[in-house]
Amino acid sequence: MAGSESEVPESSGERAGAEGTLQALQSLMGLESAATAARLYEELGAAQRERLLRDAALTPPDVRQRLAEVLRWARDFSGAARLLVGCGEDARMAALYVQGGQYVDAAEAFLRAGEADRAAAAFERGGALERALEVYRGLGSGEAVAQCLVRLGRPYEAALIYRELGHPHAEVEALGSVPAGDARHVESVLRMCMLLDAEGFTRRALALLADTMRGSEVARGDPALAAEKARLLRRMGMDAEAEAVIARLPSQSSSPEANGYGYLKAIPIFGELSLDDMKDLYRVARQVLIPAGAVVLEKGAAGVGLFVLLEGTVDVFSGTEDDARRLNTLGPGAYLGEISLVQDAPVSARVKARTAVRALRITRAGFQHYLDTHEAAALRIYRLFTQNLAARVRALSI
Incomplete structure (x- = not known):
């Protein structure tokens, strides 16, 4: 029955071949021929390289550190990083993982090396956004936290952070991503209108309100959105249009149950x-x-x-x-x-x-x-x- 290569047991010849290649690499390193050793490593098949790495992991740290340099020459950056496990060279390991495109492994190594800022960036680059968010929060990096929240589909939380930081442009962009079905959508639209109006973009705020109310029957009947539209119209000297908006609102009972x-x-x-x-x-x-x-x-x-x-x-x-x-x-x-x-x-x-x-x-x-x-x-x-x-x-x- 056919199986994957990892399921086939190694023969004594394959094991001997891997051990022989490792010994050859060590001999070449002894002669300070890293480039030659790298070429020998490059000529190995994927399965042979994996067996060699498993055997090399059992060698003393100083041997593994020198082998890691050979693998770096051969551009097997991830393999070189694996050899440095337990050698106390987490920063070097992290850099190699980055070169090999293994960003989450790089991030964990950066954390062990005490480089939390680089770890957070690597987590984010590797798609581990929740881990990145955790590290950014520990660093107190407000903008980075907000950016992560947006990428995680949590724009309203990001907007609150941008508000604390005093970044109205970024806050508007984040609030614009709050979906129409969210319970905070109307609040988000109202906040965007206020910010845009404060920055002198009253027409843009009115356009935003018009789009919101055009796209949803619920929004069209929302008294808060209508009141904001009337306020903006008055700001532009369009008092008659503002009164017409207010007049179209359904009358509200004065009973406590209604209001x-x-x-x-x-x-x-x-x-x-x-x-x-x-x-x-x-x-x-x-x-x-x-x-x-x-x-x-x-x-x-x-x-x-x-x-x-x-x-x-x-x-x-x-x-x-x-x-x-x-x-x-x-x-x-x-x-x-x-x-x-x-x-x-x-x-x-x-x-x-x-x-x-x-x-x-x-x-x-x-x-x-x-x-x-x-x-x-x-x-x-x-x-x-x-x-x-x-x-x-x-x-x-x-």
């Missing part, structure tokens, strides 16, 4: 806020429309703030797998993600829109600004949050 104020007020951690503080908090919130099937919160991801459901329903799942268990179905009045407002912790479940959803949203950044400017309210919120957390712990321990 979300009553639902927001009922959340336990806001239970001691004064009327003025509660009204200020409500002004921080923005209405968002989430299409059916969109993921609102992803298990294990960083929390993105509070969602209060006004219309529609969402399903809560135990995990991200297709067969994950459905834990609950929530409708108007339910709220999600309140813990992420005051605690930096990963989301504990996956939440997906079962139907089109209208929700009130408070982002972490908006809430933090509210806390920074409302000291008394912040103390009340943190006290109630601590009490509620303690009650949950007690309930779990019974």
Whole structure:
């Protein structure tokens, strides 16, 4: 039966041949004939070279270091790097792996050599983006982290980093990659419009809004997008057009159920806020429309703030797998993600829109600004949050 070469046992002749070639190479090295030894190595077949490398790995470090130089001459860079394992020459090994195109192996060697920056670049070049991201974060390389996040398909997270770094152009580019089905799409479009307008590109911001609203019925009915379009039109002196945009918006009932104020007020951690503080908090919130099937919160991801459901329903799942268990179905009045407002912790479940959803949203950044400017309210919120957390712990321990 035919088999692969690695499955065929070596004959005594093949073993003797490999050992003889190794001895010949060592003799040539003794005569300081590295170039001649390299030519002898080049004449070997792939299987012979592999057997020689396995035998050479058993020789003392000084022999392997000299053999590695022969293989470098022969341009078998990866083979030369293998011979340096355990020789204390990780930096040299890494450079050889780079020459051989084995970037992930090179990255691991760079890490052992204490060259984390070169390791991260090698991981990224080799496609090991999660490993690269981990190393870049350890180095505090914000821009490199953001670039990795974009390549990993996580543009919104990248945009947040660019915002911290004060790079509006890069932030706009990252936000432009947030897909229409993402729960943060509308927020991303609004942020891009603000940045473009601030840089003097008001017409480009209007064009972006027009494209967004043209491409989605949900976006066309989003009051936040319409309000931004009206603001930009007024900035350009087009007051009549701005009023026409506002006039096309569906009228909103003033009941708490329609505008979300009553639902927001009922959340336990806001239970001691004064009327003025509660009204200020409500002004921080923005209405968002989430299409059916969109993921609102992803298990294990960083929390993105509070969602209060006004219309529609969402399903809560135990995990991200297709067969994950459905834990609950929530409708108007339910709220999600309140813990992420005051605690930096990963989301504990996956939440997906079962139907089109209208929700009130408070982002972490908006809430933090509210806390920074409302000291008394912040103390009340943190006290109630601590009490509620303690009650949950007690309930779990019974």
